[in-house]
């Protein structure tokens with residue numbers, strides 16, 4: 001099995017509904033995102049897929065969130081913009097554009113240098 005990882009960043013504001021703490025107030029983070037994909041077939045160039053293509057898919061998802069108030073951006077107008085939900089959303093967006101032989105293993109959203117949430121599709 002082969003595994004690739006690309007990393008990206010976005011800055012955004014959010015507030016956590018039903019949190020019952022200071023994160024319920026509007027505040028921001030510089031999120032770091034890791035996207036890990038896997039598969040066992042290589043193409044003619046011996047790549048699982050081009051890092052550049054994978055970054056493009058990730059960045060399309062991140063561009064939609066960058067410099068936004070996440071609570072106003074679908075699907076976070078109805079889902080809480082926690083790092084868990086952000087990681088799952090990015091995983092779902094990236095999966096839509098992957099070649100057939102490549103799957104998402106994990107997406108991690110780092111909210112700070114020492115806190116991250118990951119989503120691993122079934």
Ligand SMILES: Nc1nc2c(c(=O)[nH]1)N=C([C@H](O)[C@H](O)COP(=O)(O)OP(=O)(O)OP(=O)(O)O)CN2
Pocket residue numbers: 016023027081082083084111112117
């Ligand atoms: N499991 C999760 N826990 C928390 C999330 C989350 O997305 N998933 N998010 C938050 C808030 O976004 C909050 O902004 C984090 O702030 P805080 O816990 O205060 O952490 P800080 O790094 O800002 O401050 P320290 O007190 O230094 O840890 C909360 N939890």
Ligand SMILES: [Zn+2]
Pocket residue numbers: 014023027028029
């Ligand atoms: Zn926060």
